[in-house]
Amino acid sequence: MPYLVDRKPLTLSERLYLPQILAGMRITMRHFFAPNVTMEYPEQRPAIPANYRGVPTLVKDPHGREKCVSCQLCEFVCPPKAIRITPGAVPADQPDRAHVEKAPKEFEIDMLRCIYCGLCQEVCPEEAIFLQNQYSLSGYTRAEMVNNKERLYELGGTLPDQHLKWDKKKAAAEVRGKAAH
Amino acid sequence: MISVPKPADLVTVNIDGRDVAVPKGTNVIEAAKLIGVEIPHYCYHPKLSVAGNCRMCLVEMGMPAVDPATKAPIIDAATGKQKVNWMPRPQIGCGTNASPGLHIRTNTPLVKDCREGVTEMLLINHPLDCPICDQAGECMLQEHSTAYGRGYSRFVEQKNVKPKRTELGPRVTLDDERCILCSRCIRFSREIAKDDVLGFIDRGSYSTLTCYPGRKLENNYSLNTVDICPVGALTSTDFRFKMRVWFLKETPGIDPESSFGANTTVSSREGVLYRITPRRNDEVNDTWMTDSGRALYQQVRADNRITSPAVNGVASTHEMALRAAADLLVGRVVPDEPRGKTAHLANSPCPNGVAIVGSGRSSVEEQFLTKKLSAALQAPASLVSRVGEGDKLLLSADRNPNVRGALVVGLINKLPDAGDAATSPRSSDGGVAAAPVKTGGLEGLAADIDAGKVKTVFSLGEDLMAAGLTAAQLAKVAIIYLGTHQNATSAAAKVVIPTLTVFEKSGTFVNQQFRIQKFAQAVPGPAGVADDLATLAQLVAAAGGVPVPADLGSLWTALAAEVPALATVTHASLPATGLLLDATPWAALPFVEGETLHFKPAATAATT
Secondary structure: OOOOOOOOOOOHHHHHOHHHHHHHHHHHHHHHHOOOOOOOOOOOOOOOOOOOOOOEEEOEOOOOOEOOOOOOHHHHHOOOOOEEEEEEEOOOOOOOOHHHOEEEEEEEEEOOOOOOOOHHHHHOOOOOEEEOOOOOOOOOOOHHHEEOHHHHHHHHOEOOOOOOHHHHHHHHHHHHHHHHO | OOOOOOHHHEEEEEEOOEEEEEEOOOEHHHHHHHOOOOOOOOOOOOOOOOOOOOOOOEEEEEEEOEOOOOOOEOEOOOOOOEOEEEOOOOEEOOOOEOOOOOEEEOOOHHHHHHHHHHHHHHHHOOOOOHHHOOOOOOOHHHHHHHHHOOOOOOOOOOOOOOOOOEEOOOOEEEOHHHOOOOOHHHHHHHHOOOOOOEEEEOOHHHOEEEEOOOOOOOOOOOHHHHHHOOOOOEEEOOOOOOOOHHHOEEEEEEOOOOOOOOEEEEEEEOOEEEEEEEOOEOOOOEOOOOHHHHHHHHHHHOOOEOOOOEEOOEEOOHHHHHHHHHHHHHOOOOOOOOHHHHHHHOOOOOOOOEEEEEOOOOOHHHHHHHHHHHHHHOOOEEEOEEEOOOOOOOOOOEOOOOHHHHHHHOOOOOOOOOOOEEEOOOHHHOOOOOOOEEEEOOHHHHHHHHOOOOOEEEEEOOOOOOOOOOHHHHHHOEEEEEEOEOOHHHHHOOEEEEOOOHHHOOEEEEOOOOEEEEEOOOOOOOOOOOOHHHHHHHHHHHOOOOOOOOOHHHHHHHHHHHOHHHOOOOOOOOOOOOEEOOOHHHOOOOOOOOOEOOEOOHHHHHHO
16 A cells, blocks of 8 residues: 655755765775775685584595495485495405405485585494585586595595594404414 | 184283283294284294293293192282282293293383393494494394393493404305304204204304304305394395395395295395395295395396397397287298298198297296287297206295296196206306206197297297207297397397396296295386286287286286186285185196195195
8 A cells, every 4th residue: 555755854964965975985984994804705715614514525534544334324314315325345455444344335425416414424423424614516517516435535534533443443353363372 | 824723722821911812832922922012032033943042032920829729719809810920030931832821021120121131241242333234224133222222331341352254155254243142043054954054162252153164054045044143143245235224125026946936025226136035924935045046136137138129130129029029920921931831730739830938937927918829829838847956945846936827827738848958057046056957848849840830939038949949940930039138049039029037027926835926026127128018918919819908907807807716816915925726627737846845745745
């Protein structure tokens, strides 16, 4: 329903025009000297807070070994079904890995499906998958947006934790082996 | 399944305050299961002897109190009911049979304490392997620890370390750390497989499952030990680390390896088969199946699978191949010589010069359509026989799963002659050293080809060369081959139409007991391969027969109308455990099967 808006009469300073211009200039001039609130993206990047949920990545242990054992819990829990794992066995001829027995043959995360919810990180029993600070991802094809295992480790890097659960197991096995002989 | 007993054979027991009538001899675990009360157990298995060594099924038991002198019931003044004398210590449910008036309590603090204690003790040396353990998701220890465990660990010492990948045999890998010493595998090997190779050595927490020195767990039933292992100690070398079980879709199937007809569960994920495990059917296979039957899923993705139709060896479309096949069948194209020369054969068994080789590996529905085709063409149908040696357990002598289906629908009226062309088992049998199978039954066809009476042979997945025909005989005729895999016959065939394996279609088989059992499609067939029923129905129509429906539901209406043995059956109403058909019309036939589990051949059954 239309209704009338009363237009208030201008005050004296408004009618004089210049005081208002000067007041506006003052605000503009103040920002000349105030610190910047924007940044030159992409040359400058914002500092990412800890626990930021960026692109999911696979991490290696401090000895540069694969942590993922392809238990496929992340694949199971992933709400948009972005994760696809092909499990495989660790060959017996890798002395520092053979005792883990299982590792992913292929690990794919479709970043066109990923919703950055972080459930994969939460569910991982081996602390092998982390949503890190990478937030900008682009590609020319759909295939490019699927991160394979190699790319995931490249993005993930190394996690400096010292759990080394499987090493403890291996050490116990060796102690037992010596005791037996 | 327990058959319905006479009321006199029932005893009434009271479980958690509820009276239940169970057959005499039922043990407490099974009795509780009848009323939906779960008594957790590891070592007890319904088809094995009771060992009673896991102690997980401890329950409180009591008997109604009677006066020792007068035998008169003692009434509890507070409740007005007969008093129950509870035993001071818990008893194992698996080792106790139901007796009249027996009272069981499964939810008291004492029972709860027992379960927590047993679970804690089993978890002391159990490794935290669940992320890499193939049993995770179907592991009794996982389930019972969650349901009945304490929920936290008081154990601070080092866990025991044992060998992680011992190969007990060609198909079974043992992870000793996970073993909870339930001895199910030992009892299975001893009692069912009759190959007593497994046993425990060492003592206490160093106890280790192992094979007898110099022996291996390599019998054709070794993978059943993997199925019954309540934890992930025994794993299938083939399935190891392939897929987590919670992703697998389970489809009921029937083992097509022999006429035994073991019930199976076919597990697949997104159209890929991963494993075949037995499905319990107490009338047929109990809870067991053969290793060789489990390896059959590999044929689905075999290299020599036929995936596209071919006419004269050139890849073609399904429609063109069907038309070419129909032309050959009705004689529009004369393969080698003018049709006129065969005109004098009008009185012969194959007036059109067409012979049909049906298959004991086809489903009942396909055999019904084959019969329709045979009738439309007036072409005689024969079956290829496959006779091996039965192992008296779960592998019968007749290696065709459905010869009786062909009898029931009337495709044949006598058994195919046993052949003597020994064929080696297919390479897809997964390394199980199967006994040689004698293939044959086509002597009549061979004679007809030699006599020039047959010009066209229609083979439903049967390799004619393996069944005793020579290359020269094959060269004399035009062959239409409907099959799944390449072989000498498909190479010689004029028209090749690809078909589906048993895992890619639904249907029914009639096993050696004349039990009709249905199987369902587990995975879709390869792209471009039409449904077998549709292919056959189109051929029947093209051959001038009465059009028949090509979908299971309507086809079963036709089956019920035309096949007396199936008059009252529909595909939907077939029970999951199968339906026994009346076998009397075929009682006189000399079936080749010997005695197996839950089956005695008619001749032996009569004498014993």
